[in-house]
Amino acid sequence: MTTRSLVTGACGFVGRHLTRRLVERGDTVIATDIGNPSALSDVATRITFVKADLRDADAMKKLCADVDVVFHCASVVHTNATMESLVWDINYGGAMNINKACMREGGPRIVYVSSASAVYEGKDVENGDESMPYSSISQASYADSKIAAEKATLEAAKRGEIRACSLRPHVIFGPEDQRLMPNIVLRARQGRLIFSVGRERKLSDFTYIDNLIDALLLADEGLANKPDEVNGEAFFITNGEPMGFWDFVGEVLAEMKLPPIRAAMPYHLAYAAAAVAEGIDALRGGKLGTANGLSRFAVRYMCTHHYFSIEKARRVLGYEPKVSVREGITRTIATWPAEELPARKSA
Numbered sequence: 001m002t003t004r005s006l007v008t009g010a011c012g013f014v015g016r017h018l019t020r021r022l023v024e025r026g027d028t029v030i031a032t033d034i035g036n037p038s039a040l041s042d043v044a045t046r047i048t049f050v051k052a053d054l055r056d057a058d059a060m061k062k063l064c065a066d067v068d069v070v071f072h073c074a075s076v077v078h079t080n081a082t083m084e085s086l087v088w089d090i091n092y093g094g095a096m097n098i099n100k101a102c103m104r105e106g107g108p109r110i111v112y113v114s115s116a117s118a119v120y121e122g123k124d125v126e127n128g129d130e131s132m133p134y135s136s137i138s139q140a141s142y143a144d145s146k147i148a149a150e151k152a153t154l155e156a157a158k159r160g161e162i163r164a165c166s167l168r169p170h171v172i173f174g175p176e177d178q179r180l181m182p183n184i185v186l187r188a189r190q191g192r193l194i195f196s197v198g199r200e201r202k203l204s205d206f207t208y209i210d211n212l213i214d215a216l217l218l219a220d221e222g223l224a225n226k227p228d229e230v231n232g233e234a235f236f237i238t239n240g241e242p243m244g245f246w247d248f249v250g251e252v253l254a255e256m257k258l259p260p261i262r263a264a265m266p267y268h269l270a271y272a273a274a275a276v277a278e279g280i281d282a283l284r285g286g287k288l289g290t291a292n293g294l295s296r297f298a299v300r301y302m303c304t305h306h307y308f309s310i311e312k313a314r315r316v317l318g319y320e321p322k323v324s325v326r327e328g329i330t331r332t333i334a335t336w337p338a339e340e341l342p343a344r345k346s347a
Contacts, residue, residue, distance in 0.1 A: 003027045003220075004067040006108070008054060008098065009074025011035035013177050014113060014212065018071055019047060021213050032063055033074065039176075054094025057101070064101035069109040069220050072098050077142055077179075084141040091145035092152075099153055102162050109223040110157075110164035111216055114150040116205070116236060116308055117143040118168060124305040126203075130234050130312050140295070150234065157232035165219050166234040167212070170308060174209030174328060175335040184249055188258040195265035196246040198303035204245040205238035205307040208328035211321040212237055218317040235313040239321045239328075242307035251326065255333050 005022050009015040010031030016039050022029045029047040031040060037049045052059040054074055064070055076083075076090045095112065102108045119125065119132040122139060134147050150166045157164040173180045187193040215237040222230035246261065253260055313319040323331070 003069065004030075006030045006032065006063055006067040006070045008032055008070070008072050008094075010049070011037060011039040012073060013174075013179075014172065014209070015071075015073040016040055016176065017174070017209050017213050018073060018216055019043060021217065022071075023047060025217070030063060030067060054097060055089050057097045060094075060097040061101040064098065064108055067108050069111065069223075070098055070102060071111050071113070071216060071220070073113045075113070075142075075146065087141040088145045091142065092149045095149035095153060099156055099162055099164070102164075103156075107162060109220060110153065110162055111219045111223070112150060112153050112164060112166045113216070114166045114168045114234065115143065115146045116168045116170035116238075116306065118147045118150055118234075120306060122300045122304065124202075125308065126305045127307060127309050128236070129309040130236065139300070154232050154234060163223050163227060163231050165223055165230050165232070167215055167219055167237045168234055168308070169207045169212050169215075169237045170205040170306070172207045172209055172212055173332065175332050177209070177332070181252055181329070181332055184252050185256055185258065188253055188256070193249075193253075193261060195263050196249070196261050197265050197299055200303070201244045201246075202303060203242040203305050203307050204248070204302075205240075205242050206248060206325050206328075207238045208321070208323045208325065208331075210323050210328075211239060214322065215313060215317065215319050218313075218319055222317050229316050233312075233316070235317060235319075236308040236310055237313055237319065238308055238310055239323075239325050240310045241321075241325055242305075243325065245302050248325065248329075251329055252333075255329055 005027040007015050007019050007022065007029065010019045011033040012035070015033065019029055019031050019040060020043055023043045023046045030050060031047050032050045032052045034051060034053050037044065040047065040049065050063060052063060054060065072095060074094060076087050098110065102110055118134055119128060120143065121135045121137050134151060135143065138144050153164050154166055156162050171180065184193065219230065219235070250260055310319065
């Protein structure tokens with residue numbers, strides 16, 4: 001029997017990759033987003049696209065009425081100390097609308113895309129696992145709202161109101177990402193990537209997009225075939241090969257034949273600069289996407305260890321990252337338009 005799948009945030013980075021994979025799997029796919037469906041033009045004739053807002057409870061109820069699984073990928077990533085109401089309305093309110101729409105006998109399974117920041121408190125996390133408690137401090141509306149949404153979703157699942165699990169990826173990258181690698185290269189080319197942040201080598205996890213999509217499909221299979229092990233559970237999903245954040249940046253710069261970073265900015269100076277940038281953004285009324293890697297939350301992230309065990313995902317879901325970080329960087333750059341690549345020397 002063909003699986004009927006709903007993908008929220010289908011025009012976003014994770015959503016578009018997942019939508020294509022579901023089409024390849026043979027699913028009947030409903031893709032929803034408030035964005036432009038041109039991102040899905042390559043599969044437009046093989047999906048049903050519905051423009052809808054997560055904050056519209058009635059719209060979510062209609063979308064969830066006749067599907068087998070909801071992959072809830074949509075969220076607002078904004079780590080500045082502004083736009084809190086909007087971030088909460090979408091990240092938390094939207095998740096609650098999805099949950100309510102699925103609260104019925106035989107309702108759809110929910111695979112919720114959460115964040116590893118659910119357990120992050122601004123301190124080192126080394127090989128953290130799912131036994132860690134949720135963060136007890138407020139750091140950014142993005143992290144706070146994702147924690148609240150995941151917690152409510154998993155609690156509802158454990159009460160038997162819905163069937164759901166949560167995946168916690170960390171620093172996702174790959175083709176069509178508009179944030180991480182493109183920003184690294186753009187800043188380097190503009191001469192603005194002069195300093196790394198922090199003078200200690202702190203390890204971070206990274207997650208190549210194809211590996212995350214593998215995990216999403218495995219999570220759905222787990223909910224369908226072994227709900228006693230998967231329902232109500234959270235799983236960290238990464239490449240399982242932690243490396244220095246600035247080592248990752250260095251790998252990207254080397255692949256693009258751009259100059260390496262040769263100096264480090266002290267943490268406290270970077271944190272102060274981020275605070276000023278956030279203050280200016282707040283005075284201007286706040287705008288999504290203005291953090292651009294410079295927020296106090298982001299600076300703390302770059303200056304602490306934050307890597308996680310994927311043993312639970314391996315054991316319960318059968319997850320195994322197939323694409324290494326190194327290969328992921330190469331694959332990503334290979335998809336960029338020729339004009340964005342370094343000039344090749346003639347033979």
